[in-house]
Amino acid sequence: METLTGLSLNQELARAFQNVREVESVYVFQRENVIEVFTVVVDDTAEVSDRIAEVELALGRSLRSVRFDFNTIARRNRPIQEFLGSCTPMWSREPCPQLLNT
Numbered sequence: 001m002e003t004l005t006g007l008s009l010n011q012e013l014a015r016a017f018q019n020v021r022e023v024e025s026v027y028v029f030q031r032e033n034v035i036e037v038f039t040v041v042v043d044d045t046a047e048v049s050d051r052i053a054e055v056e057l058a059l060g061r062s063l064r065s066v067r068f069d070f071n072t073i074a075r076r077n078r079p080i081q082e083f084l085g086s087c088t089p090m091w092s093r094e095p096c097p098q099l100l101n102t
Contacts, residue, residue, distance in 0.1 A: 012063065013037060014091035016055045022048045025080070025089035036069045038084065044074035 010028060017023045017039060027038040039052055049072065056070045073083050 009035070009063070009066065010090050013059070016059055017052075017091065018093070020048070020051050020055060023052070023093065024075070025092040027084055027087055028090040029087075031069075034067045034069050036071065038071045038073055040073045040075060040080060040083075040089075042075055042077065044072055 013026055013028060017026050022041045022043075023039055024042065025040045027040070029036040029038075037056075041048055041052075052070075052072055056068070060068055073080075075083070
């Protein structure tokens with residue numbers, strides 16, 4: 001899916017969330033006509049939650065034709081596999097082996 005800016009939806013999401021330095025990675029799944037977005041952080045402080053909510057609101061406003069279900073996962077130093085299994089992130093701040101081969 002291409003957005004109004006000409007970027008793909010994944011590019012638009014990556015661009016938006018990379019500006020929140022506490023975001024480690026973003027996972028995206030499509031369920032029927034809903035795009036589920038899981039934003040992964042180490043800890044979910046009120047300040048971080050507020051900044052993520054601002055990004056989510058801006059995405060919802062700029063991509064009105066897309067139905068989003070936003071979720072934040074606070075890892076608290078646990079492996080992400082506890083939450084999302086072996087899924088590959090759509091975007092990751094640190095290069096991960098799954099993304100290097102794509």
